[in-house]
Amino acid sequence: MLERRLPLLEPLAPDALDAIERGWQRLVAEIGIRFDHPEALRLLAAAGQRVEGDVVRFDPDWVLEMVAKAPRRFTLHARNPARDIEIGGDHMVFLPVQGPPFVRRGAERREATLADFEDLCRLAQAVGVLDSAGSLPCEPNDRPLDSRHLDCLRALVTLTDKPFGGHSVSIACVEDALAVARIVFGDRVDREACTYTNINVNSPLVYDERMLDALLVFARAGQPVLVVPFLLMGAMAPVSVPAALAQQFAEALTGIALMQLVRPGCPAVLGSFLSTTDMKNGSPAFGGPESHVGLLASGQLARRYGLPWRAGGGALTSSPLPDAQAAWEGMNTMQAAFLAGANWHMHCAGWLEGGLVASFEKAIVDIDMLETLIREFTPLEVDEASLAFDAHAEVGHGGHFFGAAHTMERFRDCFHRPVLATTDNFQRWSKDGSPDAAERATAIHRQLLADFEPPPLDEAVRDEVDAFADRRRRELGD
Amino acid sequence: MLERRLPLLEPLAPDALDAIERGWQRLVAEIGIRFDHPEALRLLAAAGQRVEGDVVRFDPDWVLEMVAKAPRRFTLHARNPARDIEIGGDHMVFLPVQGPPFVRRGAERREATLADFEDLCRLAQAVGVLDSAGSLPCEPNDRPLDSRHLDCLRALVTLTDKPFGGHSVSIACVEDALAVARIVFGDRVDREACTYTNINVNSPLVYDERMLDALLVFARAGQPVLVVPFLLMGAMAPVSVPAALAQQFAEALTGIALMQLVRPGCPAVLGSFLSTTDMKNGSPAFGGPESHVGLLASGQLARRYGLPWRAGGGALTSSPLPDAQAAWEGMNTMQAAFLAGANWHMHCAGWLEGGLVASFEKAIVDIDMLETLIREFTPLEVDEASLAFDAHAEVGHGGHFFGAAHTMERFRDCFHRPVLATTDNFQRWSKDGSPDAAERATAIHRQLLADFEPPPLDEAVRDEVDAFADRRRRELGD
Numbered sequence: 001m002l003e004r005r006l007p008l009l010e011p012l013a014p015d016a017l018d019a020i021e022r023g024w025q026r027l028v029a030e031i032g033i034r035f036d037h038p039e040a041l042r043l044l045a046a047a048g049q050r051v052e053g054d055v056v057r058f059d060p061d062w063v064l065e066m067v068a069k070a071p072r073r074f075t076l077h078a079r080n081p082a083r084d085i086e087i088g089g090d091h092m093v094f095l096p097v098q099g100p101p102f103v104r105r106g107a108e109r110r111e112a113t114l115a116d117f118e119d120l121c122r123l124a125q126a127v128g129v130l131d132s133a134g135s136l137p138c139e140p141n142d143r144p145l146d147s148r149h150l151d152c153l154r155a156l157v158t159l160t161d162k163p164f165g166g167h168s169v170s171i172a173c174v175e176d177a178l179a180v181a182r183i184v185f186g187d188r189v190d191r192e193a194c195t196y197t198n199i200n201v202n203s204p205l206v207y208d209e210r211m212l213d214a215l216l217v218f219a220r221a222g223q224p225v226l227v228v229p230f231l232l233m234g235a236m237a238p239v240s241v242p243a244a245l246a247q248q249f250a251e252a253l254t255g256i257a258l259m260q261l262v263r264p265g266c267p268a269v270l271g272s273f274l275s276t277t278d279m280k281n282g283s284p285a286f287g288g289p290e291s292h293v294g295l296l297a298s299g300q301l302a303r304r305y306g307l308p309w310r311a312g313g314g315a316l317t318s319s320p321l322p323d324a325q326a327a328w329e330g331m332n333t334m335q336a337a338f339l340a341g342a343n344w345h346m347h348c349a350g351w352l353e354g355g356l357v358a359s360f361e362k363a364i365v366d367i368d369m370l371e372t373l374i375r376e377f378t379p380l381e382v383d384e385a386s387l388a389f390d391a392h393a394e395v396g397h398g399g400h401f402f403g404a405a406h407t408m409e410r411f412r413d414c415f416h417r418p419v420l421a422t423t424d425n426f427q428r429w430s431k432d433g434s435p436d437a438a439e440r441a442t443a444i445h446r447q448l449l450a451d452f453e454p455p456p457l458d459e460a461v462r463d464e465v466d467a468f469a470d471r472r473r474r475e476l477g478d
Numbered sequence: 479m480l481e482r483r484l485p486l487l488e489p490l491a492p493d494a495l496d497a498i499e500r501g502w503q504r505l506v507a508e509i510g511i512r513f514d515h516p517e518a519l520r521l522l523a524a525a526g527q528r529v530e531g532d533v534v535r536f537d538p539d540w541v542l543e544m545v546a547k548a549p550r551r552f553t554l555h556a557r558n559p560a561r562d563i564e565i566g567g568d569h570m571v572f573l574p575v576q577g578p579p580f581v582r583r584g585a586e587r588r589e590a591t592l593a594d595f596e597d598l599c600r601l602a603q604a605v606g607v608l609d610s611a612g613s614l615p616c617e618p619n620d621r622p623l624d625s626r627h628l629d630c631l632r633a634l635v636t637l638t639d640k641p642f643g644g645h646s647v648s649i650a651c652v653e654d655a656l657a658v659a660r661i662v663f664g665d666r667v668d669r670e671a672c673t674y675t676n677i678n679v680n681s682p683l684v685y686d687e688r689m690l691d692a693l694l695v696f697a698r699a700g701q702p703v704l705v706v707p708f709l710l711m712g713a714m715a716p717v718s719v720p721a722a723l724a725q726q727f728a729e730a731l732t733g734i735a736l737m738q739l740v741r742p743g744c745p746a747v748l749g750s751f752l753s754t755t756d757m758k759n760g761s762p763a764f765g766g767p768e769s770h771v772g773l774l775a776s777g778q779l780a781r782r783y784g785l786p787w788r789a790g791g792g793a794l795t796s797s798p799l800p801d802a803q804a805a806w807e808g809m810n811t812m813q814a815a816f817l818a819g820a821n822w823h824m825h826c827a828g829w830l831e832g833g834l835v836a837s838f839e840k841a842i843v844d845i846d847m848l849e850t851l852i853r854e855f856t857p858l859e860v861d862e863a864s865l866a867f868d869a870h871a872e873v874g875h876g877g878h879f880f881g882a883a884h885t886m887e888r889f890r891d892c893f894h895r896p897v898l899a900t901t902d903n904f905q906r907w908s909k910d911g912s913p914d915a916a917e918r919a920t921a922i923h924r925q926l927l928a929d930f931e932p933p934p935l936d937e938a939v940r941d942e943v944d945a946f947a948d949r950r951r952r953e954l955g956d
Contacts, residue, residue, distance in 0.1 A: 016860035034875040239892035243866035289854035324805035376767035382494035388721035397512040414717035423756040
């Protein structure tokens with residue numbers, strides 16, 4: 001977790017923000033949002049919004065009035081209180097990639113398994129700059145579909161002591177996540193944010209039944225929901241960044257308004273995920289300039305509404321390998337999210353191949369980038385001592401500072417020390433077998449996993465989670 | 479060339495800038511700068527600065543008074559007027575790597591030759607976002623040491639029609655660069671900036687004889703000099719960013735003051751090049767957070783003095799391969815230089831292995847990054863049309879925008895199109911042989927070189943350059 005103390009980059013002028021604001025207001029008022037969920041329609045009609053069939057046309061002022069009930073910031077609790085994280089304000093939290101059906105480990109690319117899921121939990125636990133393993137760092141395809149979320153919850157709770165989420169793919173998933181949170185946190189769940197879920201809008205302008213189930217279950221429980229339009233311009237949004245931003249806010253704000261209708265004050269995170277479609281082949285494209293601009297604008301407008309907000313990226317890339325493309329596209333998106341002041345940074349370790357693949361090597365590359373960004377977004381302290389006049393007086397003209405007293409006192413921690421990047425000269429690097437960054441990353445994640453020690457967990461809690469999972473697996477027929 | 483219209487990132491508060499300013503003023507006044515050049519010492523003594531032996535202690539107010547004579551901005555001319563570039567203000571220009579003794583082309587790493595130099599000129603000419611090939615995109619080691627600068631000048635003038643520089647390694651180099659500029663530009667050289675040179679301070683706090691020769695020759699000719707402290711903290715500067723910044727300004731501003739003493743109003747560019755030493759092995763380290771912070775601060779302070787300024791990076795990295803490390807370190811430094819509003823961006827294509835290697839593959843990676851950055855630093859236009867309400871009205875709820883009229887009208891140029899980054903799906907990419915970004919870059923630079931056509935050049939100018947080079951080679955004994 002980082003507390004941002006550097007200025008934001010805010011490229012849009014107030015009148016441009018006004019135009020985008022008018023844009024989302026016109027969308028919700030004139031075209032409206034489709035809600036594939038009778039209860040949501042009933043609630044919104046009762047609140048005075050215009051419901052025709054399954055489409056709701058909104059009074060934008062009502063939307064803003066509801067959104068204003070969401071907290072400006074909140075604490076998301078971990079079972080280890082030292083791992084609690086603050087969401088909103090100037091706080092920034094970082095999570096690894098979420099959702100990939102495949103993994104890449106070295107040269108091997110294959111369907112992800114529960115063992116991979118567990119290893120990604122171990123990495124998220126071991127790496128200090130990651131605040132949570134999330135809810136689904138990869139899909140455990142070797143476990144039965146209906147009950148695999150129980151394997152996930154068990155791994156998240158036993159292998160990490162950081163905050164954990166519940167995947168939103170079914171009502172069983174979200175209800176079981178709440179049940180596990182109740183085992184871990186007891187009745188604190190009734191008063192505090194102890195888990196979260198992330199829902200994606202079925203863009204353009206549709207909330208489907210599963211997402212609304214998850215939203216309603218979590219909102220009723222007072223647990224945070226990240227409401228995230230996933231917009232690839234050209235596919236789910238027009239080929240124009242301002243239009244996509246208007247759509248993003250139309251979708252996210254109406255979902256958050258529904259949450260506040262269900263339970264005023266329920267924590268909500270406004271989501272942004274804006275990228276492009278490659279118009280040559282129809283494939284999703286990540287890491288480009290449109291995402292960068294979209295992130296900066298998303299931050300500016302999110303701050304108008306005072307909501308904590310999530311940046312889509314993260315170290316996004318379309319690259320199929322943890323190579324130069326993967327690294328710079330990832331850096332480009334991650335840097336934009338920092339400059340935009342995003343509160344919740346998803347997909348900060350391991351995202352590869354447009355999010356289809358969790359790459360262990362890319363995770364190490366990303367962690368190196370993330371640690372660098374955190375260091376460079378930490379303000380520089382400038383005072384008389386930092387000017388080191390005495391060092392200059394000692395070294396004089398044309399000397400060197402290697403042996404200066406000022407250097408000797410500080411050399412251990414004066415500079416950032418990367419985990420992956422090498423400065424070895426050509427001779428030394430050749431002698432070591434000329435490994436590229438991805439090859440070195442393999443050795444690093446293997447070592448991290450070999451050194452892993454699970455965080456302490458109360459035996460009674462572990463037993464109760466296991467018993468719950470066993471019971472639910474039987475109920476679900478697996 | 480880009481005209482920056484986005485806000486700058488300025489993390490330092492005015493009092494922090496004041497402290498750094500007091501820092502450089504104390505250095506020049508109390509420790510002083512050593513000038514290994516009798517004429518420079520004579521000039522500075524005559525101007526009332528305190529000279530003891532070869533060390534000059536300065537009145538900081540005098541330094542600022544001299545620096546104020548340098549132009550806020552100037553035009554650097556090209557032999558093709560369409561290629562003229564503006565230096566200073568909100569203008570940003572981009573050059574490839576300068577100075578590497580080695581090249582890497584695919585798997586081959588070896589000493590650079592004139593053929594490599596010529597190919598790098600061809601790339602710099604062919605790629606629109608590069609504003610000049612500079613003076614020395616690599617060292618042509620297969621040519622005689624004393625006269626190889628003539629081969630370089632000939633290549634720069636015949637293979638590019640963009641501005642060219644003269645290397646500052648010897649007085650013959652800079653004088654011959656001026657002579658070639660006179661052949662190309664005639665007596666415009668007496669009134670306009672038609673070439674440039676870059677000098678590095680022999681840090682800490684020393685200008686050596688060769689650099690001062692170059693500075694004095696170019697200043698007398700009224701041609702621009704980039705005055706660049708090359709500071710690796712821990713080696714040539716203290717292990718503290720504020721101390722290194724104070725040193726950078728002490729060194730650069732006194733050099734520029736000397737230029738203005740020789741010829742008031744001579745164009746000057748304030749240089750910054752701030753990186754670290756890896757304190758584990760003593761190697762230079764590039765692309766890290768300290769350079770990022772140093773660049774932002776350099777921009778803030780350079781603007782206090784109104785000088786055009788050069789960012790050291792560029793796409794800097796310590797990596798020995800064009801891999802993930804090379805790409806993200808390069809992106810990190812290049813992005814910082816953009817955010818800092820640098821006017822002159824050196825080393826934006828091909829820098830590898832701490833600047834020892836010009837990599838043709840890295841050049842293509844860097845160009846992809848540079849084109850992306852230029853696009854994302856181009857302001858977003860937000861107006862009613864950009865909100866594309868009609869596209870939403872056409873597509874409605876849950877549809878897609880691939881075939882929408884709004885998309886069909888714009889799909890060709892609505893998004894940035896990278897030269898290198900791929901969005902191919904796994905199946906398609908595997909069928910194409912699973913090439914990583916570096917392998918794809920090989921094909922791209924080969925194609926660029928195969929397609930190259932030299933820009934038109936007046937036969938008389940070519941003949942005169944050739945005759946001059948032949949005569950000078952004989953005079954130099956080669």
